[in-house]
Amino acid sequence: MLKTSATDVIPEKKVEAKQKSKFKLTANDKYYASIFAGPSLFLLGLFVFYPMFRTLYISLFLTNTFGNTTLFVGLENYVKLISSPDFVSSMWVTLVYVVGVTFFTIAMGLLLANLASQKLPGIAIFRTLYSVTMGVSVSVAAIFWLFIFNPSAGFFTLLTKMLNLPTINWLANPTNAMWAIIITTVWMHLGFVFLVFLGAIESVPTTLYEAADVEGVSKHYQFFHITLPMISPTLFFISTITIIGSFKSFGLIDLITKGGPTNATNMLVYRIYNDAFFGGNYAKSSAEAIILTVIIAFFTYLQFKFLEKKVNY
């Protein structure tokens, strides 16, 4: 037995070795690999990896007026940040924003996509209307919504005055400002998310619904037990990019609230920008950037670990 098994093993190893040698790069391959991958590796190194490590390096120092590192302080920047109520509140605010934006974007996107997937005359008009925000740039959206939120002459103010309701000062009150930003961001994201969901719903085989109809299953049940599982890869993709995207949200905040009032919309990314380019405190903002990176990496890891298991490819 032993003998035979030993002899069995040896040829296997040989085969493995042979296969490996098959994939071994020849000098010629290496040459082409470096030609093709070299420039992009060089650019990535210059514009992504170098700044990344530089950020980590700066975060361990204090920086002077010119942004030069002057005093090595180890983890002091991190300790100060984590113990500062301001920064902790920024983290909470970001979390609330990310959860709010992701939830409402996906819920609204699914609802609209489901509605627009009905075969009805004239439905193409709605499909166009729902996806139209994809063509709107952040600055245009911000100006548009600022007109709506204007406390003296905005659309909402006029509406509430007409209905004799108490007027809401959208951007001056911390809670309302958060809602204003969430509404605006959801509106911005909705066009793209709607389109992707619509594509996914359209690609679900109609035979499944026909079979369900034959069984007399309700539309409601069909949506949760056929549509949702069938589009779960898309759902996973959208939730991942929406979460990462809203963590990195910047334009709307800069153009609408500037992080205020009382830091109620001062998300991490905006804080990083603010501390570096207004405060001139590059060390602090580098530390913040590193913390943000860790948080995003953590969330992405969680998603892949727990959510991906539920995805049917």
Next chain:
Amino acid sequence: MSKYKKLVLPLILVLAVAVVAMFGKTLSTKSATVKDNRTEVVFWHEMGGPAEKSLMKIVDGFNKSQTKYHVVPKYQGSYDAAIQKILQTHGTGTSPAVFQAFDISAAQMMHSKFTVPVQDFIDKDGFDANKISPVARSFYANDGKQQAMPFNTSQPVLYYNASLLEKYGITPPPVSPSYSDITRVAKQLYERSHHQVKGMTVQIYGWLLEQAMANAGVGLTNNNDGHTGIPTKATINNDASKEFFEWIRENQKAGDFMNYGSGAMAGTNQTTGFLNGKVGIYIQSSASISQLNKKNKNKLGITYFPHPDGKKANGVAIGGAALWISNDKPKAVQNGAFEFIKYSLKPEVQAQWQKDTGYLALNKDSQQTSILKGLYKQHPESKVPSQQLQEAVPNHFNSGILMEGMQKTRQIEQFAMESIYNGGDITNALKDTDKKIDDNLTTTNRANGYH
């Protein structure tokens, strides 16, 4: 054959890079060509809109008057962004010879040692600086030495809707009002319009809090607002700022106060509200005058910045920006930069500048020019900010705050204003503000090696 083949790809890449480089080169040389033999003086500025147009007139006027120098203006975006650009490009080929940097960056610019004090040129040239407004000069001076020359200079003033006051039979506030003078007008306006018009607003803007303290003769930091040493501690938690906030709170309680928040459009919304007669009184830079005169169907009223009750106004500091001369350019270019500064301060140039923009003419002789006399005839209220500027006697507390990290400080002040406007406790908010500014100061002073 294979050897040639190997060369093809890198060759294409190299060629592509070369083409891009050449194309870039031709573009850059095109913009840098000088039409004549005059020395080129690169000038960075941050004036947009109508002010930019007016500034270009000054530059053109200078260039036409010159055989030796030629100023090349370059727009750099917002004040805030320009500071980092100026600091980061110093000593490189792209850096400016003369640049405009805003009020609160004065300490940063001074400590950078990237500039030549304007005083050096004044002494050499025999330029009579006494003609230039002393309050404006003292803002950019240290130890009696002029570091930069004030250029676009504004004063915070109080605007009111004179037509509305007339309509409701309200006596206008005096030229130098106290807090309670303004409260009276605001409350009357709100009551008599049956709550259709809000009485007043004070924008959430750190500058206004600083001016309230300046006008009360109180400093924001120790060491006399940085004029007698590097500031190490904030002193915002004082009676003057409390009085300022209690004034606002009183009006909030009466219902006549409008809060426009601190968003990106807060300033615009406030101006729109004022122009549409939705709010009767607001405080803003005098640089808004020309805009308010152009688009206003109502009569405009202007007073000085309000002061605490029972106290004489100490005068407010100026706002705006100054012109600095970089030390990384040859002597000839530096001299050209000073020639340009001198030109920009001529009585007629300053008078036209005030008429076009609302920034105040700094040269005392400008008031006698036909340009300003004509303006005052047409809009008598435009004279008020200039009077406020002339009346103020410079001291430590109305000459700005010579402290690094003022941009961050403004944000911290705004945080306090936001929390107070939303009902927070005044003393706690001010204590918190001091603590945050102290933290920043400690870090800044440590990082820069100031002890």
